[in-house]
Amino acid sequence: MGIVIATVNMKGGVGKTTLTVNLAACLAKLHGKRVLVVDLDTQISATLSLVTPQDFARIRREKKTISYSIAKVLKPSSRYKFETKDLITKDVCWVKGLDLLAGDIDIYDEFLVSEKLHQETVENPYIDFSDVWNEFEGSLIKNILAPIIDDYDFIILDCAPGYNLLTRSGIMASHFYLMPARPEPLSLVGMQLLERRIAKLRATHEGDKNCLESSLLGIVFILSGSTLFARYYEQVMQRVSQDFEAAKIFQTRVPMDVNVAKAIDSFQPVAIENPGSAGSKAFAKISQELLVKVQQLAGD
Numbered sequence: 001m002g003i004v005i006a007t008v009n010m011k012g013g014v015g016k017t018t019l020t021v022n023l024a025a026c027l028a029k030l031h032g033k034r035v036l037v038v039d040l041d042t043q044i045s046a047t048l049s050l051v052t053p054q055d056f057a058r059i060r061r062e063k064k065t066i067s068y069s070i071a072k073v074l075k076p077s078s079r080y081k082f083e084t085k086d087l088i089t090k091d092v093c094w095v096k097g098l099d100l101l102a103g104d105i106d107i108y109d110e111f112l113v114s115e116k117l118h119q120e121t122v123e124n125p126y127i128d129f130s131d132v133w134n135e136f137e138g139s140l141i142k143n144i145l146a147p148i149i150d151d152y153d154f155i156i157l158d159c160a161p162g163y164n165l166l167t168r169s170g171i172m173a174s175h176f177y178l179m180p181a182r183p184e185p186l187s188l189v190g191m192q193l194l195e196r197r198i199a200k201l202r203a204t205h206e207g208d209k210n211c212l213e214s215s216l217l218g219i220v221f222i223l224s225g226s227t228l229f230a231r232y233y234e235q236v237m238q239r240v241s242q243d244f245e246a247a248k249i250f251q252t253r254v255p256m257d258v259n260v261a262k263a264i265d266s267f268q269p270v271a272i273e274n275p276g277s278a279g280s281k282a283f284a285k286i287s288q289e290l291l292v293k294v295q296q297l298a299g300d
């Protein structure tokens with residue numbers, strides 16, 4: 001069974017998507033793993049880091065984005081028949097084993113979700129709305145991934161900032177979550193808040209067979225370019241190491257590297273577009289660290 005990892009942080013712009021696509025690229029290209037990137041963010045940054053806008057337009061025309069699998073859960077009677085595997089774009093960026101379940105700018109309609117869940121409680125007055133909601137949240141992404149989980153070694157979910165339904169459902173469908181962060185005090189607060197929220201989410205879903213026990217795989221620090229910040233960053237990272245076990249902090253840090261940002265112009269992760277760059281080398285090391293961490297934790 002594939003290992004499912006959610007890349008999460010309440011803050012936007014911290015490097016979630018960059019980490020997701022580069023890790024996925026390194027795991028497929030350097031380690032020969034079968035990897036699926038699932039884009040759960042309506043900003044579709046992961047999608048546009050792996051396919052061109054023209055390809056994305058075609059994928060959308062062909063109805064092969066995650067929004068269709070969510071629509072199918074909301075309206076199972078639809079005449080459009082497909083399985084999750086039919087939505088997957090294979091071997092993106094010409095890397096064998098690197099697949100994408102593309103995101104969409106409209107992933108789901110809040111109104112449809114509320115209506116569907118409300119309807120279930122109307123039909124059965126003995127059911128509590130919060131139970132219906134929790135069941136939906138716990139099973140949505142898990143059920144979409146279930147038919148394809150054995151086809152992959154890793155499935156990496158690129159989550160949106162904040163803590164929306166898809167992020168929560170993604171976390172509950174994951175074995176692990178990965179937290180990219182900038183070593184800044186507010187980012188630190190964000191990490192603690194997220195940890196608390198995930199603990200609460202786990203407690204809500206305790207005993208639910210549907211959900212996995214998502215646990216923290218690790219924190220990846222993304223550094224700013226200026227060496228002037230170096231000493232201050234070390235102090236903040238020291239504070240983090242008081243809150244989290246040392247084993248949870250990736251040794252390798254991602255440097256700010258203009259090649260990482262520039263790679264987006266060619267719709268490829270830097271790990272593929274410019275493997276010799278400082279950023280790519282860091283992502284390659286992080287992929288190695290990740291394999292060791294997963295092996296240790298999966299063995300526990």
Ligand SMILES: Nc1ncnc2c1ncn2[C@@H]1O[C@H](COP(=O)(O)OP(=O)(O)O)[C@@H](O)[C@H]1O
Pocket residue numbers: 011012013014015016017018019045161222254255256257258259260261262264279
């Ligand atoms: N190591 C890095 N070096 C240079 N730019 C980076 C690096 N990591 C991320 N970026 C840039 O920062 C911006 C935000 O990163 P992104 O991964 O999209 O964050 P998030 O997914 O958390 O919102 C993007 O423009 C990305 O290219």
Ligand SMILES: [Mg+2]
Pocket residue numbers: 016017018041045046159160
């Ligand atoms: Mg993102």
